[in-house]
Amino acid sequence: MNSEIYFSTGDFANLCNVSKQTLFYYDKINLLEPIYKDQNGFRYYSITQCDTMFLIESLKEMETPLKEIKIFINNTNPESMIDLFKKKSEQISKKIDNLKSIQNSIEKKITLTKEAQQQDFSEIVVQNSDIEYLYVSHQLVYDDEDYNKKVIADFYHTSMDTLNEKYAIGVILRKDDFNLSTENNFKHLFVRTEYTKELPLVKKDKCQDVVAYHIGEYEKIYQTFDKVKTFINNHQLEIIDKIYCEPVYDRIAVRDASQYVTKITVPVKEAERSK
Known part of the structure; x- marks a missing residue:
């Protein structure tokens, strides 16, 4: 001893x-x-x-x-040790990737929330936007709940597993639907992302955007839509095509749905003047 x-x-x-x-x-x-x-x-x-x-x-x-x-x-023995350690090393790499994904999502949510804290949610403004790339879901349909569930599930899996986007998923409305004062009329889900060849992305061209914020439950967002449409008409602008709605303050940031904040982005151009 x-x-x-x-x-x-x-x-x-x-x-x-x-x-x-x-x-x-x-x-x-x-x-x-x-x-x-x-x-x-x-x-x-x-x-x-x-x-x-x-x-x-x-x-x-x-x-x-x-x-x-x-x-x-x-x-x-040496062979079994090498085999086990290789398997565990692969598991560790996957775990690290997953943790990095979670960290990136958290950091992005922090950035978006801090930016939101600097905004005046009562204002409607015109901003210049650069080229952006969006991952967009297949179109949702009015009368097929099973199909819509599959579209939503596929989109969320891709957004979370491939793009690592977990907290910034929004919805897209068409111009015609924007003019209808009804709820639940969005046609696509979307998420902003960096360009990648791995997925079919939609390019949002450089343009002017009318940006507004809706405070309260999403089901009442059409009330803010009416204000945005009035702003667009008063400034002699015209909606280009689609409207984008994204959560700013959601259930993660606030408990009361009346305090939810949704960002509304409307790409616009100068309206054609009648001759």
Whole structure:
């Protein structure tokens, strides 16, 4: 025993950043046994067992059952170690990608919310916009709920899994529908994204946009539509084609639906004057 340094259960637990109860349990199931027990039953561990403990805790972090970890440790060889580590490395890479995706979505939501805090939601303004790329869903139809559910599900899966967009999904109305003071008349879902060849994107050309904000439940957004249409007519403008509505303050930012804020973007051009 004098040829090697041994650690008590408490010291080894501190060294490996685990609890003493964890070591007792691992000993009980024969996953990691003390290298030595004295005549009083006190457990002692070797510094060389730190590697095994690190492996156990790392595999646990990857949601590997203790039963599988035990089988691996008891039957390990260079080939099985390489095979397991390759599989776990791939899982780690996927997990990192997923966490980066979540982080990007959170950061984007922070940016959008901070920008919104600087806006006067009571104003309707004209702004210049640059070229943008949109991922747009298939058209929703009026009388086919099953089809619409599939369209929405496909769009959300692509937006979240491929584009990593989780908090900025909006809806598109056509010009004709914008002139109808009714609710639930949107035809497409959309999300703004960076250009990619992986998906069929819609290019929104550089133009002037009338931008307004609706405060309150989305079902009453047509009330703000009426104000936007009045603004457009008073400024001798004409709607180009589509209208875009995006959540600014939603259930994530506020609890009361009366405080929801929806951004309305209407691409416009100067109206043709009658001769």
